[in-house]
Amino acid sequence: MENTLDGKVALVTGGGRGIGAAVALRLAREGAAVALTFQRDEVRADQVVRDIAAAGGRAVAVRVDSADPIALVAAVDRVAAEFGRLDILVNNAGAFLLGPLEELSLAQFDQTVAVNVRAPFVASQAAARHMAAGGRIINIGSNAAERAVFPGFALYSLSKTALIGLTKALGRELGPRAITVNLVNPGPTDTELNPADGPNAAVINGFTALGHYAEPADVAAAVAFLAGGGGRYITGATVNVDGGFTI
Ligand SMILES: NC(=O)c1ccc[n+]([C@@H]2O[C@H](COP(=O)([O-])OP(=O)(O)OC[C@H]3O[C@@H](n4cnc5c(N)ncnc54)[C@H](OP(=O)(O)O)[C@@H]3O)[C@@H](O)[C@H]2O)c1
Numbered sequence: 001m002e003n004t005l006d007g008k009v010a011l012v013t014g015g016g017r018g019i020g021a022a023v024a025l026r027l028a029r030e031g032a033a034v035a036l037t038f039q040r041d042e043v044r045a046d047q048v049v050r051d052i053a054a055a056g057g058r059a060v061a062v063r064v065d066s067a068d069p070i071a072l073v074a075a076v077d078r079v080a081a082e083f084g085r086l087d088i089l090v091n092n093a094g095a096f097l098l099g100p101l102e103e104l105s106l107a108q109f110d111q112t113v114a115v116n117v118r119a120p121f122v123a124s125q126a127a128a129r130h131m132a133a134g135g136r137i138i139n140i141g142s143n144a145a146e147r148a149v150f151p152g153f154a155l156y157s158l159s160k161t162a163l164i165g166l167t168k169a170l171g172r173e174l175g176p177r178a179i180t181v182n183l184v185n186p187g188p189t190d191t192e193l194n195p196a197d198g199p200n201a202a203v204i205n206g207f208t209a210l211g212h213y214a215e216p217a218d219v220a221a222a223v224a225f226l227a228g229g230g231g232r233y234i235t236g237a238t239v240n241v242d243g244g245f246t247i
Helices: 016-027 042-056 067-085 107-128 156-178 201-207 216-227
Strands: 009-010 035-040 059-063 088-091 137-138 178-184 238-241
Touching: 009 016, 009 067, 016 035, 016 042, 016 088, 035 042, 035 238, 059 067, 067 107, 088 107, 088 216, 107 137, 107 156, 137 156, 137 201, 137 216, 156 178, 156 201, 178 216, 216 238
Parallel strands: 009 035, 009 088, 035 059, 088 137, 137 178, 178 238
Antiparallel strands: none
């Protein structure tokens, strides 16, 4: 049986663990060849590659710091050259630097904006040069773009809110080329960044309607839908996968 993404090539930033790994595995299961980036943890990234290969898919892991725009663009170009095309870009890698306003540094500001805002911009710019009609750009934002329920989120929230504007502007601009651009905003999702058994988990669960964290695969399911044929008429949209956190 033919899979939805057979013949497609996907690049997932921060695909070595957490949500990005679930996205990489899901897109591969749907038939895409997948390149994933990681920053430090090569062992985990290689494990995702092996899991995809064991299931009969094709994947590579590339160490690229999303804060380095030159390296990121080079990685996009290399993936498109080595795989022969690029159909799907998932801008997932994220910086999660929290703290009281008075204590946040300019270095933390720059790092947050570099990884969460500049990297999706430059990777989209590079990817769009390679994409044909049917291309997909999917940004991973956060429920923190819409609801500020805890103090300390100034940098993270501002960076994720920027993705709403980027997604809409690129959706408008790339629409005539039949490339869609969408934003998936996860809510609390059980990863090392935000473990479901962490100290604030009970309070966080209380903000959701469903009363519990998402699994990374829940977010990956929405990404896979947008990446597939079913997503062809959805662009510039924000899809909340947040258990009702932002209701
Ligand atoms: N978990 C949640 O509750 C939640 C909620 C809303 C939104 N999000 C968003 O979802 C995305 C993924 O979060 P997650 O929870 O899956 O995070 P995670 O478990 O911490 O995994 C992060 C992944 O991104 C990679 N990464 C981090 N910084 C990078 C950089 N500068 N360059 C390249 N790769 C980098 C990491 O690589 P290494 O393994 O090499 O370190 C890792 O593969 C982020 O954008 C986050 O803001 C998460």
